[in-house]
Amino acid sequence: MDAHSFIPQLPHIVSLFAGLMLLGTLVFLTQKGLLACINLYMLHSFFLVLILIVIAFGMGETHLYAGAAITFLLKVVLIPGMFFWLIKQIDIKREVQFYINTSTSLIIAAALVLFAFDITHRVFDFAHFAVSETAITLSLAMLFIGFFIMISRTQALNQMLGLLIVENSLFLLASVTTFGIPLVLEIGISFDVLIALLIMGIFIFKINQTFHHIDVSRLQKNKE
16 A cells, blocks of 8 residues: 555544554553553553654655654653663552542543543634544543643652653644654654653652652642
């Protein structure tokens, strides 16, 4: 199948992978193991890489292949590797702690997905400018759920994973609405994300050395 015959199926394939990303995000909400959450982030990022490859092939945007390679190296290899290293280096509870229980979290997530669909159909009117209108909706849903993960988890590492899901969602949204982010911008964004994560990793390491835990709720109690 060449690129010309591939284009009619492009929106459906992109929507499929975006749907799998959303499914992974919803499963993330149910996980009580930190390692499982990291693995789900890896899978989430891998589907993002596949979307970039599909857009590159379907639209003939060859620079996206390099972007997909950079995304794979950063989000599927380096960042998860940093999380696994942090877990080995510091004494972290492997069980995820919640401010909001799983059942309530899933109900809220479902409401956020519906809200994303409503926003897409009410506010956005550029489906013909995008690779996939469905992918726009799903990326917004994941964006909202990522923010929810950040405020509904007590551990700093899980909150960082929520932030990374937000970043993946924004990356997906930009990719499907602009037919691929320019390579220079992709490299700049990836570098910024990597530096920010390194800084956060150092802070978490130092916090653990001082307080012997990284539970944000306990740190708030210590402040009080």
